[in-house]
Amino acid sequence: MSLRDDVNELNRMILQGEILDAFDKFYAEDVVMQEDSDEPRRGKAANREYEEQFVASLEQFHDAEIRAVALDEENGVAMIEWFMDVTVAGQGRTQMEQIAVQRWEDGQVVHERFYHA
Numbered sequence: 001m002s003l004r005d006d007v008n009e010l011n012r013m014i015l016q017g018e019i020l021d022a023f024d025k026f027y028a029e030d031v032v033m034q035e036d037s038d039e040p041r042r043g044k045a046a047n048r049e050y051e052e053q054f055v056a057s058l059e060q061f062h063d064a065e066i067r068a069v070a071l072d073e074e075n076g077v078a079m080i081e082w083f084m085d086v087t088v089a090g091q092g093r094t095q096m097e098q099i100a101v102q103r104w105e106d107g108q109v110v111h112e113r114f115y116h117a
Contacts, residue, residue: 003071006104010022026107031109033114060086062093064084076105077102078104082099084098097117098116098117
């Protein structure tokens with residue numbers, strides 16, 4: 001599959017609420033993930049735990065959309081602009097906007113950084 005195909009499938013799974021399945025399928029064992037300028041999380045196990053906590057905190061998933069996708073096939077980079085409307089336990093309903101910058105190798109995300117609006 002091409003980078004475009006992989007990114008589209010990952011995004012489709014997330015939009016359908018298959019967040020953890022998408023993570024298991026598309027993230028490398030040595031993946032590094034980071035929120036804004038926070039300390040990076042290293043390794044699939046640590047990042048899956050973080051994703052599990054996020055999913056568990058969601059009381060309701062009202063809406064999500066991808067507003068833009070940019071791809072650099074040659075360098076294996078994808079940038080996705082996300083909008084999400086969710087109810088988070090203890091925080092109430094919130095709307096989140098973020099840009100995810102992903103670096104891909106061999107069909108898997110090896111690095112992802114989120115920039116929040």
